[in-house]
Amino acid sequence: MIEIQDIKKSFNDKEVLKGVSATFEDGKCNLIIGSSGTGKSVLLKNIVGLIQPDSGKILYDNRDFTSGDKKDQSEIRREIGMLFQGSALFDSKTVEQNIMFPLDVLTDMSKEEKIERVNFCLDRVGMANVNNKMPAEISGGMKKRVGIARAIVNKPNYLFCDEPNSGLDPQTSMVIDELIKEITDEYGITTVVVTHDMNSVIEIGQKVIFLYKGLKLWEGSNKDITHSGVKELDDFVFANRMMKEFR
């Protein structure tokens, strides 16, 4: 379980996060939703430690990630896997080297063990036999899968995904969503997904947190999201729904 308490963050006098508290539960897909520019990515970057919050606490299973203790931090970091919006594969490395990279730097596994683990992960995301391709040679959807494989290769306890289906067609988006959900269920990890895609919310949103202008306005599950009674959330949900029906 990840607990965040009263996270605040400003950039040059611009208050982006105005005190956000939430919990992300084990073995569930926890979604952070909200319209563009509300601070979803900033919140996620705070949680994984890419940005230091101005104030507030982040607890990973009661271990304080914000205490400044380097040893605790690197321990927690080892348990984090992250899928980036643009996949962020290292473009000078092959698919196999990309996925193996966390094992290279974080573990002392033997070469054989590493290759076995890499192949297992590639297989798990449905991408067997692309080991020697370069990232530039595979499609966006395939990159996302490789990104997921890299994120789970070191058996993380926490998985973070920033807009896993941006830039993908609806069908591929769905496949990626399913994959994230399956992996979460299978390994019982705590997954946090940032998205503004209502399809994902309906599909995998076991727990949903709605951000609006740097504040958490609502939380609940995808079942309750259509009758939350929060105006801003209704606007967000039905804007999307209307678009869908319109088509």
Add this chain to the structure above:
Amino acid sequence: MKSLGKFLIFAGQLFVRRESFKTYVSLVIDECIKVGYNSLFIVTIVSVFMGAVVTVQTAYNLVSPFIPDYVISLVVRDMTVLELSPTIIAIVYAGKVGSNIAGELGTMRITEQIDALEVMGINSTSYLVLPKIIASVLMYPMLVVMSGFLCIYGGYLTSIATGIISGHDYIYGIRYEFIEFNITFALIKAFVFALLVASISAYKGYFTTGGALEVGKSSTAAVTNSCIAILLADYLLAQLLLG
């Protein structure tokens, strides 16, 4: 001033929380190939032609019955060792290696590859930048030495081909009143320039924000700033060590 402070913090970051020594060795070797081996071609071309041109032009300026022929090659030698090889090649090097470093790091930044490293708990500054700087200070002095030979050799070839001075006189001039410290001076310059080009370009690339357009801008800024820094350092070193 603010960016100087940021630059110093960046430089300090290079030496904290390192990965294993073995990782660095392999990274440095990779970078040496990129920085050194891949620059061989351009450095060769530039050096040989530089030597040829300098020989012809020096000969053109020294047409006097009172000046012996070997003075031409003596001038070529001193110009090459003191200025042409370390400094002019440094400008070429900034154009090739500097833009390459800034482009690579800038792209890694905007495509979140640097963030990906950080999330894995790797100090991206020392992991990405330190090997480049080490490779640069290892390889560039070697390039300068090579360039010096090629430049003087280019002059030799021109002399023979055009008959400006005889091969014998050229060699005599090359060896006449040779000052060993000049070589040391050239190597000190090479070391400083290599450090400047790699660190300035890395700094520019590493702090790229935005998109592809900004990566292009960082690359250009890396080259212009490196060139200015090279020329400033060139003057300071000359003043300090020769003045």
